Amino acid sequence: MTDAEAKELKIKEKQEVASPAEQTRPGPVFTPDVDIFETDQLITLLADMPGVTPENVTIDLRDNVLTLTGEVDFAEKPNEDKLIIEYEVGQYYRQFTLSEVVNQEKIDAKLADGVLRLTLPKVAKAAPRKITVTSS
Numbered sequence: 376m377t378d379a380e381a382k383e384l385k386i387k388e389k390q391e392v393a394s395p396a397e398q399t400r401p402g403p404v405f406t407p408d409v410d411i412f413e414t415d416q417l418i419t420l421l422a423d424m425p426g427v428t429p430e431n432v433t434i435d436l437r438d439n440v441l442t443l444t445g446e447v448d449f450a451e452k453p454n455e456d457k458l459i460i461e462y463e464v465g466q467y468y469r470q471f472t473l474s475e476v477v478n479q480e481k482i483d484a485k486l487a488d489g490v491l492r493l494t495l496p497k498v499a500k501a502a503p504r505k506i507t508v509t510s511s
Contacts, residue, residue, distance in 0.1 A: 403465035407443065407491075418477065418495040424467050425489035426450070432491060434484055441471045441482075443491065 407422040424432070426447035435442040445467040451457065473479065476497050483494040 403463060404468050405463075405465055407445070407467045407469050409469065415497070417497055420471070420493040420495065422467075422469065422491040422493070423489060424486070424491050426462070426464070427467065427486070427489065427491075429486045432484075432486055434482075434493070436473075436479060436482070439473045439479075441473055441493075443467065443469045443471075445491070 407424050409423070410421045412419045412421075422443055424443075424445045424447070427445035431446045433442075433444045435444075447464050447467070449457075449460070449464055473495070478496045478498045481496045485492045
């Protein structure tokens, strides 16, 4: 691949989940693309969920499994007629298994510009310390 080809903007289409869990609502279910970054103190997860509002996002944590779901619907106004619809609507669904290094009580979530940002702080490591022995 040449440098010019490597620097081209490549568009990745929405991908529908191959075998989602049984759904009770009709419509496609998409897997949001994610980026995950890690430092010594925290893990940051960015999930692309365009069209989803904070009211339509659910983040569930059970048995060390973090589940992200979101729903996006048409953005048409009441007096508008659909002429061309290329934007697919449906649900987003993705699950992650968390390890014991994540402090589950302090997970934070923010949604802005179609990107869900989860901040997963790590548990504080036990710091080595010297224990003083006293006589009884």
